Amino acid sequence: MSDTEHGSDPAHGHDHEHDHEGPGYATPQAAIEESDPEGLAYVMGLYVGTDVDAPDFLAVVDLDPDSATYAEVVDRVEMPNRGDELHHFGWNACSSSCHVGGLERRHLVVPGQRSSRLHVIDAADRREPELETVIEPEEVFDEDLSAPHTVHCIPDGQILVSMLGDADGSLPGGFLELDETDFSVDGRWEAPGEIEMNYDFWYQPRQNVMVSTEWAAPETYYPGFDLDDVEAGRYGRQLHVWNWEEKTVEQTIDLGEEGMIPLEVRFLHSPVSTHGFVGAALSSNVFHFHEAESTPGDGPGRYEAEKVIDIEAREHEDWDMPVPGLVTDLLVSMDDRYLFFSNWLHGDVRMYDISDPANPRLADRIWAGGIYGPDHPIDGEREVVAGPQMLQLSLDGERLYWTTSLFSSWDEQFYPEEGEQGSVMLKADVDPRRGSMTLDQDFLVDFGEMPAGPARAHEIRWPDGDCTSDVWQ
Amino acid sequence: MAGDPTATDAPYRVTLEHADGGGTAVVRARADESVLEAAERADVALPFGCLTGACATCTAELLAGSVEHRREPRGLKPRHRDAGYVLTCIAVPTSDCRLRVGSDVAGELTTNPWR
Numbered sequence: 001m002s003d004t005e006h007g008s009d010p011a012h013g014h015d016h017e018h019d020h021e022g023p024g025y026a027t028p029q030a031a032i033e034e035s036d037p038e039g040l041a042y043v044m045g046l047y048v049g050t051d052v053d054a055p056d057f058l059a060v061v062d063l064d065p066d067s068a069t070y071a072e073v074v075d076r077v078e079m080p081n082r083g084d085e086l087h088h089f090g091w092n093a094c095s096s097s098c099h100v101g102g103l104e105r106r107h108l109v110v111p112g113q114r115s116s117r118l119h120v121i122d123a124a125d126r127r128e129p130e131l132e133t134v135i136e137p138e139e140v141f142d143e144d145l146s147a148p149h150t151v152h153c154i155p156d157g158q159i160l161v162s163m164l165g166d167a168d169g170s171l172p173g174g175f176l177e178l179d180e181t182d183f184s185v186d187g188r189w190e191a192p193g194e195i196e197m198n199y200d201f202w203y204q205p206r207q208n209v210m211v212s213t214e215w216a217a218p219e220t221y222y223p224g225f226d227l228d229d230v231e232a233g234r235y236g237r238q239l240h241v242w243n244w245e246e247k248t249v250e251q252t253i254d255l256g257e258e259g260m261i262p263l264e265v266r267f268l269h270s271p272v273s274t275h276g277f278v279g280a281a282l283s284s285n286v287f288h289f290h291e292a293e294s295t296p297g298d299g300p301g302r303y304e305a306e307k308v309i310d311i312e313a314r315e316h317e318d319w320d321m322p323v324p325g326l327v328t329d330l331l332v333s334m335d336d337r338y339l340f341f342s343n344w345l346h347g348d349v350r351m352y353d354i355s356d357p358a359n360p361r362l363a364d365r366i367w368a369g370g371i372y373g374p375d376h377p378i379d380g381e382r383e384v385v386a387g388p389q390m391l392q393l394s395l396d397g398e399r400l401y402w403t404t405s406l407f408s409s410w411d412e413q414f415y416p417e418e419g420e421q422g423s424v425m426l427k428a429d430v431d432p433r434r435g436s437m438t439l440d441q442d443f444l445v446d447f448g449e450m451p452a453g454p455a456r457a458h459e460i461r462w463p464d465g466d467c468t469s470d471v472w473q
Numbered sequence: 474m475a476g477d478p479t480a481t482d483a484p485y486r487v488t489l490e491h492a493d494g495g496g497t498a499v500v501r502a503r504a505d506e507s508v509l510e511a512a513e514r515a516d517v518a519l520p521f522g523c524l525t526g527a528c529a530t531c532t533a534e535l536l537a538g539s540v541e542h543r544r545e546p547r548g549l550k551p552r553h554r555d556a557g558y559v560l561t562c563i564a565v566p567t568s569d570c571r572l573r574v575g576s577d578v579a580g581e582l583t584t585n586p587w588r
Contacts, residue, residue, distance in 0.1 A: 049579065083523075083524070083530065115523060137524075218527050218528065222527055222528035222530075223528065223582050320588060
């Protein structure tokens with residue numbers, strides 16, 4: 001079922017406080033039951049920071065196993081400029097607007113992390129999307145913001161983008177709000193001064209809460225990772241708990257030395273949940289957070305965060321220091337039963353049972369590439385030089401996909417062959433009843449074989465909602 | 474080439490040596506034109522990102538001559554500036570100059586700190 005097809009299909013009215021007339025699904029369980037298997041994927045493809053004279057692109061990957069072009073890039077939407085560093089992206093609308101009739105999940109908002117340019121792609125034709133409009137960097141700099149990262153649609157036709165820097169690429173960052181009706185810049189979402197560092201965010205509207213995380217100032221992380229910057233306190237280690245309606249930070253949680261560089265943040269999908277997870281990339285730990293105590297009024301209560309998974313650094317004969325796992329991405333399955341995350345340096349992707357979210361239990365893992373995983377995880381296929389990185393899970397929880405690039409300049413430090421050979425996209429078949437995963441030996445998308453030259457590949461999205469897009473009111 | 478600026482309105486000769494052995498290009502820079510802008514005008518592709526001096530994707534090594542950064546080259550640490558690295562997006566030649574360019578140069582700014 002495509003969001004662009006069902007529109008106001010009355011068959012999709014569900015037991016929900018609103019009628020479900022708009023995009024997405026009435027509940028997370030409805031997403032599992034009603035969605036078709038993902039027939040294609042949108043993946044960010046990059047040339048920034050290489051000598052390939054071509055712009056970054058949105059790749060359309062065929063995921064239909066019955067198709068002659070299965071596991072191939074079947075279309076590429078090139079950006080109008082070079083140098084963007086396409087990274088994360090998002091839809092104009094998701095299940096948070098499922099009560100808004102007439103709204104469609106149709107446009108992809110695709111920011112350039114380095115250029116601060118935002119592209120809007122019309123995906124009405126799911127296989128052949130087209131660039132519709134561009135917000136130029138100057139309009140972004142006018143709001144004293146730069147370095148767009150996470151895109152979430154927010155209810156009632158607005159789009160929110162986390163911005164990691166000010167117009168100079170220094171601190172503070174903030175949030176940029178776009179108008180979904182014409183993709184114009186609405187302005188800065190919050191009053192300046194609420195935060196310094198920014199990175200990812202997730203909102204849980206029924207709890208009137210948003211949690212945002214911290215990377216660093218763009219001028220710090222853009223050129224590459226430097227331990228001197230860590231020692232100088234230029235990298236983040238805090239979570240910010242926001243009053244969603246008021247757009248104010250109510251609580252800042254310092255994760256301490258064990259919570260350095262908290263990147264991706266995911267609430268459970270159930271709109272009644274106050275539980276979530278964040279991966280502290282540098283410390284290579286996963287933290288569980290939740291509302292520990294409700295407080296009077298409409299705002300979020302007092303939140304607590306505690307480390308629940310600790311990836312031990314490992315010795316390597318070629319390294320002077322033990323190798324950290326580097327937990328760079330994580331996601332929660334749509335049924336809120338499993339947490340998946342990647343150890344980009346070690347080279348494994350893990351699956352944890354989170355039915356007791358404060359006590360995750362390792363269910364399974366797959367080694368593929370990275371420092372310790374097999375260079376050729378699929379016999380007879382090309383070498384995989386970097387570890388699992390950006391993850392995406394099918395809505396039914398049965399297929400996990402990942403790409404291998406982190407960020408162009410950081411790739412160059414840790415996996416210099418990634419730029420020369422291009423990324424891969426891999427897939428595991430997941431059994432969500434048995435808690436197990438198996439690498440699919442018949443699936444490898446080779447971004448080394450693009451017309452202009454080897455490309456990096458980053459975030460993945462499905463056409464009709466996925467485990468890191470959709471939020472429920 | 475038709476339409477090429479003359480030595481009069483583009484006073485500086487800028488020699489771009491590709492770090493990966495990809496050859497040498499010579500372009501002419503107009504007054505107040507950055508190295509990157511001069512290269513783009515001559516259809517010589519160099520890497521770049523933010524165009525504001527924050528990201529260092531366009532880092533080059535100045536081998537001879539002089540440039541002035543239009544604004545603070547924030548993507549370069551003092552040790553990089555002392556070592557002769559410049560940012561082509563905001564570096565304006567103030568004499569004939571020679572630079573080592575290409576994506577490998579930005580890669581020299583940081584190394585794997587644990588290896």
